[in-house]
Amino acid sequence: MSKELSTRADNYSQWYQDLVVKADLAENSAVRGCMVIKPYGYAIWEKMQATLDKMFKDTGHVNAYFPLFIPKSFFSKEASHVEGFAKECAVVTHYRLKNGENGEIIVDPEAKLEEELIVRPTSETIIWNTYRGWIESYRDLPLLINQWANVVRWEMRTRLFLRTAEFLWQEGHTAHATAEEAVEETRRMLDVYAEFAEKTLAIPVVKGTKTANERFAGALDTYCIEAMMQDGKALQAGTSHFLGQNFAKAFDVKFMSKEGKQEFVWATSWGVSTRLMGALVMAHSDDQGLVLPPKLAPIQVVIVPIFKNEEQLSGITVVVDKIIAELKSKGITVKYDNRDTHKPGWKFAEYELKGIPVRIAIGPRDLENGTVEVARRDTKEKSVMQITDLAVKVEHLLDQIQTNIYSKALDYRETHTYKADSYEEFKKLLDQGGFVLAHWDGTTETELKIKEETKATIRCIPLNNKQEEGKCIHSGKPSTQRVIFARAY
RNA sequence: CGGGGUGUAGCGUAGUCCGGUUAUCGCGUAUGGUUUGGGACCAUAAGGUCGCAGGUUCGAAUCCUGCCACCCCGACCA
CATH class of the missing domain: 3.40.50.800 (Anticodon-binding domain)
Known part of the structure; x- marks a missing residue:
């Protein structure tokens, strides 16, 4: 039959690719790296949106919409942020077409934009530039806004839902009077994501923080939920960032405190994307096809x-x-x-x-x-x-x-989570697939070496992680806790 | 962006090395009939810029050049 799938054991990534297409979730489009989400796939996404949107509203957020295009100059205002996204930005340089000499359509060289526009890879810059005008006093805080939008990140290698040049997501951007409040918000939204993943997607997740190396460009702290797919690889299912005052300083967003002092506001941002569709497929489905949790099935x-x-x-x-x-x-x-x-x-x-x-x-x-x-x-x-x-x-x-x-899914994760106490054992376990809990000396240097040698990254440092004495798996230096290593999507 | 692979009907393919009638087969599609408790069967029919653009040749799916897309592996990433 033409509807036959590859099997998971045979070729996991082929199985995934086949399934997404044959179950009518999405297909590749005429545009490189961009997918068409088909009605059945979109119906599932709409159910995700509806559930999440309600959870956001229930935690006090409102929706708004900001522009697709961002002036290039905005980007350079937050140094680490530019650095993180520069390599994958689509840029608009012209605003008009015309007929060429042979009747073909060409970009009108006369119609060059004075300042190029970046197609948003994320909206921090345009949003914080806007917030400057909205925030004057502590009475304007907290500002709790979410937007549902598309973003573009010019990826070299794409896979349906997991990594596409354009994808759909929501991004929350909040402003607070104090660091404590902002951290609290960051954690609250992480909890919202974890609850959504477990109750609605039926995917167990580990809540944790990212290492400095894996942190969002411009954040002080990145929290995440990590899930395990059926091939033992990790997938980051959602992130929530504590941005400190980085963007407030870059865009000069200050408020008058109760004490009458000008202070920079504290920020968070958090998001989940259509990547969750990929997680949903890879976490539950089998060789016969999709297995959808009833809460997300368009037809139950x-x-x-x-x-x-x-x-x-x-x-x-x-x-x-x-x-x-x-x-x-x-x-x-x-x-x-x-x-x-x-x-x-x-x-x-x-x-x-x-x-x-x-x-x-x-x-x-x-x-x-x-x-x-x-x-x-x-x-x-x-x-x-x-x-x-x-x-x-x-x-x-x-x-x-x-x-x-x-x-x-939980059982799968538990039976594929291991502890490693030697580097040899560590490498062997990684090859089997799964999470490997191991001691790490806390340095980026070691993290990068391990990544280079094993292709595994530190997925997260779990929240409320058990503290125990140990030695770094790679450097042998003292360590106080195990972190989660895995190969990841 | 580097290495490898693949592009022939809606899908999967034979043919490509070694150029030569009307491009193969299966699935799917349409019509008619028999069927219906786990992807039915028979008959008939429709469906093709052989990825695209050049070139070589009397003649190109086949040889040459360039380009494009997709898949796999690396670097990057949600």
């Missing part, structure tokens, strides 16, 4: 009728209509696939590929017995159920699936 239940003729179908439909009404009344999204152009077996395979959590099949035998066949996507278990109270049972089952997917 599909009903497939088994019939030989019109008459049978209409008999089944009478029963199905009642089931649909019941399911809908419980807020469950349901699709009735009564097409006669495809056989049931074809539909089963198709909905497995699409990751629909629950499938209900109903045929003549069921009509006689007052039953349906219920199949769950996560375990592929099938059971025959009485139609009585079916909606309640299905609702329950969806909850179970959500929980089961999470615990499966």
Whole structure:
């Protein structure tokens, strides 16, 4: 069949690529490095957005929108920030086309912009430039704003969802009167992300801080949530930055304190992107296709009728209509696939590929017995159920699936997290794939050496990390805690 | 951006080394019929700038040059 996937064991990255395309989530576009997110994939993203947006609003944030283009001069105002993004910026230099000598369309050399515009790779600069005008007094603080937007980072190598030149995300940018408040905000949003990952995406994550080397360009501290994919590689699923007063100083954003003094404000920024779509696929799916957590599945239940003729179908439909009404009344999204152009077996395979959590099949035998066949996507278990109270049972089952997917992922992570106490052991464990907890002397130098020699990076220093005496895996110098090493996406 | 690989119908492919009728096969698509509890079968049909642009040749999917896209590996990154 043309719908066949590579297997995870065979070729993990091919499997991922196949799955994203064949499950109709996204495809490569005519534009290098940029993807088309297809309706089914976008529907999942919309559910993520809806859930996150509510969580942001519940924590006091409001949405706004800032320009796609950023004047080049803004970028140079925060030194480490420019340095971090300079190598991957798309730049607009002209504003007009015209007909060339041979009738082709060319960029009009006369229409050069006086100042080039950068297509935003992130919006700190334009936002902080704007905030200067909005903040005068401590009464204007805190300023808690989020934006849903697209950004562009000119990547050399791209992979659908995981790394594309253009991607969708949200970026929160907040301003506070004190460092404590800003740190608190940074941590609060990290918690929001972790809760979202675990409860909605059903992906367990480790909360932690990045090392100086992995820190966001312009931040004092970068917090992150790290997840493990089914090939044992780590994926950063969200970040929250404490920016200190760097941007306030660069853009001269001051406020009058209660004491009547001019002070620079304290900043945070935090974001998650369509990369989460990639995480979702890689964390749960199997060789038959997607496995979607019920909370994100655009269709939670599909009903497939088994019939030989019109008459049978209409008999089944009478029963199905009642089931649909019941399911809908419980807020469950349901699709009735009564097409006669495809056989049931074809539909089963198709909905497995699409990751629909629950499938209900109903045929003549069921009509006689007052039953349906219920199949769950996560375990592929099938059971025959009485139609009585079916909606309640299905609702329950969806909850179970959500929980089961999470615990499966958690179990995978736990069985693929190791401790290493020698560099030899460390390298061996990395090759098996997974998180390796090891002592590190705290220097960037050692971190970079390990990266060079093993391709592993320090994913994070877990929050509330257990303190223990030890020796750095590489340099042998004393260390007080283990950090998480892994190869990463 | 460096190394490798691949581009032939919607998808997957044969043919390319060694140039020669009308470019192969499978899936999918359309129509008709038989089917329908795990990706049905038969028949018929439609579908091609052989990635793009040049060149060599009587003749190019095939040889040469340049370019483009995608995949894998490295450097960079959410």
